[in-house]
Amino acid sequence: MRVAMQGTRPPRVLITGYKNSEVIGPPNDHEEQLALVRAALKLLMEAETPGTVEELPKRF
Amino acid sequence: MALALDQQRAALDSWFARAQDALQRHDWRAAFAGYPRLDLADQPIPWAALPADLRSARLILVGSCGLSAPGQPPFDAANPYGDFSWRPIPADLALETTMIAHEHYDHGPALLDRNSIYPLARLRELVADGEIGGLTPLQFSLMGYLPDWRIVLDRLAPELAEQVAGQRPDAALLVPV
Numbered sequence: 001m002r003v004a005m006q007g008t009r010p011p012r013v014l015i016t017g018y019k020n021s022e023v024i025g026p027p028n029d030h031e032e033q034l035a036l037v038r039a040a041l042k043l044l045m046e047a048e049t050p051g052t053v054e055e056l057p058k059r060f
Numbered sequence: 061m062a063l064a065l066d067q068q069r070a071a072l073d074s075w076f077a078r079a080q081d082a083l084q085r086h087d088w089r090a091a092f093a094g095y096p097r098l099d100l101a102d103q104p105i106p107w108a109a110l111p112a113d114l115r116s117a118r119l120i121l122v123g124s125c126g127l128s129a130p131g132q133p134p135f136d137a138a139n140p141y142g143d144f145s146w147r148p149i150p151a152d153l154a155l156e157t158t159m160i161a162h163e164h165y166d167h168g169p170a171l172l173d174r175n176s177i178y179p180l181a182r183l184r185e186l187v188a189d190g191e192i193g194g195l196t197p198l199q200f201s202l203m204g205y206l207p208d209w210r211i212v213l214d215r216l217a218p219e220l221a222e223q224v225a226g227q228r229p230d231a232a233l234l235v236p237v
Contacts, residue, residue: 027173
């Protein structure tokens, strides 16, 4: 999953991006979905510059 | 380097003229050959401060998966020119009651579990656990097949941004599908 900060004012915005309509987490895999959401939110909070892009590991 | 915006708009005009027939046939491969995507790489990106701690931040979720809540009209998913409306989604809505209208992605995972495309229940759990300060009363959904990005730029984005800002979130999570 590719995530990118596209800050605006306010709020700050994080876009979780997918290639070819990947999903945020496998259906009914509660822990994996939570892990991906937490990873996205971590970037949302910690990014220091607009346009920050990070590849999150795809584990499914 | 990105083309000037007026040149990009002109390129989209030309594409629509070429793609009309293929769009009407729903022949996406033919229609979107040479599609001029909007390039805003040269545009400045404003930056917003955040609360120091996610535990005091209020989030809003915006997804382009085409969800609508019970009682709301579904998106016009069959329209080859897109549907530039949006739906407010109450933060406490049971996701399994939502309808999906979007012809441009595989609904398989989403029909099993809406959180795979719109992780609202996961965010509610993080709020309940104290990891996030809260969610705004309303979240938003749109249908992400929006080939005329001029309408997105000129109307949809500013109007939806106003709705989002009206919920007074500290941060927004956008989930394109």
